[in-house]
Amino acid sequence: MTSIRHFPATHPLPDWRNFGVMLRILLGINALALLAALAQSPDLAGWLGRYVELAAVVEPWLLLCLGLLALLRDALWRLPLRTGQAVVLLLTGGLAFGLYGYWQSLAVGDAGSVWRAALLALAAAGIMLAYFELRSRAFFPAQAEARLAALNARIRPHFLFNSLNAVLALIRARPQQAEEALESLSDLFRAAMRDPAELVSLADEIALSKQYLELEKLRLGERLAVDWQIGAVSLDLPIPPLMLQPLLENAVYHGIEPAPAGGTVRVSIEQRGAELAIAIANPTAGQLQHAAGNQMAVLNIRERLALYYDLEARLEIEAGDHHYEVRIILPCRQKSR
């Protein structure tokens, strides 16, 4: 079972293949290089020039280190934490030693000591490792899970009571339909009460969303139309639970219910390269969809995306006069660690 316990922010040795981690390392090391340049240059005017000189040495080393660590990621994770960190330090220090020595032999670069270069590289790598360890503590799984549980989208009471009312109306006249509706309702609640840290398959989330929409159709009748556009996606892709349903609930509540004639909710799911793109669009009856309830659901999903995927997922909103659309882009990870 894939779970948030396996997500990048939660291991003291970072996932070097994660985009967010790479970005942080690149920015971190360059910030350190900027500081070093400031320490070395006698005045502010020479600072930038010194940094450019330093960068010429630092950048190749940095990229080489990142590439190597990404390759060795799984092997490093198998080691005990301290050993793993020591190996990373040795690797980065050693690389700096070797690279710098090689440049000296070609007589390019400044004529500094090879040992000094290696020590500086060690220090920089040490600082980054300490940062990632601290960060993983801040994102300790238990904490991340508690946060997720608090964030986990709740089903609107408005929807629950109206659905129950509809079921009550069905019981005498159409008992079979009433049974189906209650079954769907219990599935929906089971999903809402599930451990939010466990991922679900895309197919399950779609099935749940369809059940939810059936319940809404029971209430709204022909006013609610739904247009599903599911492209060529692998349906067993793991995604965080309740990504789709709360957004559909918003679309119905803000887009369809206020319109006397109803409207169409459009859902599209497609795979673009290594990304999964989900879009949910609804018409708006001239009024803007900035009600507090809607904002909350969207912010909630945005925060959950950050907890699951760090910087690799995003949520975009397009709000026009008559059209409202939410798009979620997530990385397709068949099995994240």
Place this chain on the structure above:
Amino acid sequence: MPPEKPLKILIVDDEPLARERLRVMLGDIAIQLATEVVGEAGNGLEALTFLRQYPVDVVLADIRMPGMDGIELAGHLGSFEKSPAVIFTTAYDNYAVQAFDLNALDYLLKPVRTQRLLTALQKIPGGPPPDAALLSTIGREVRGTGRTHLSCHERGRLLLVPVSEVLYFKADLKYVTARTAEREYLLDEALTHLESEFAERFIRLHRAVLVAKSALAGFEKAAGDDAEAYGWALLRGVPEKLPVSRRLWAPAKALVTEARLL
């Protein structure tokens, strides 16, 4: 006990199943209380159209409905000659429920219990309907915007003026008139109430004038010492000019310039 005339009821809810449920329940309590469902409506506007032809004793109205909601419907009913009693129904609406409790208005929570429905119908107040100003305040709190329509009486008939079609309101000695592209309507409203209720849509130009922001086309300065106005506002769609007071000249002009830049 002498047989009483059955209570005439109109059920207003946008969900067909919710209407069906109420109808069935009214059948269940028929032994205790005779009722007759004379009609159903999907929102406030449909209900008003129905009620103009077929008077009823009680309206069971859902609070949240598209087009015109139950609270606004109740407000318009208050201006009927013989206004029916209104019992609100709602599935879940924190604001509405709090406001209703505060002001002792009756409501039923959905799913409605049979006994509760019976009690509510048995103790229908015979007195005057709830105050229109109170309903407009509650409605504004609940839906976050003003009413969708204003009511106007003409020769004993109730006309509904969509707020979205009003170009300006003008206060005379006794009345407030609303101007649409077609004609004028006399309203029983106070300009200050209209100003605060529709603050997003209308802006004040003068002690006695509110104009729809979207209707403003331009301005011209008054010639010489015009006692009545500092300047005049030109409107889209209608030939007349509206007076602008000295104090409101600058903000109104800024608004039009801003809109042009957008």
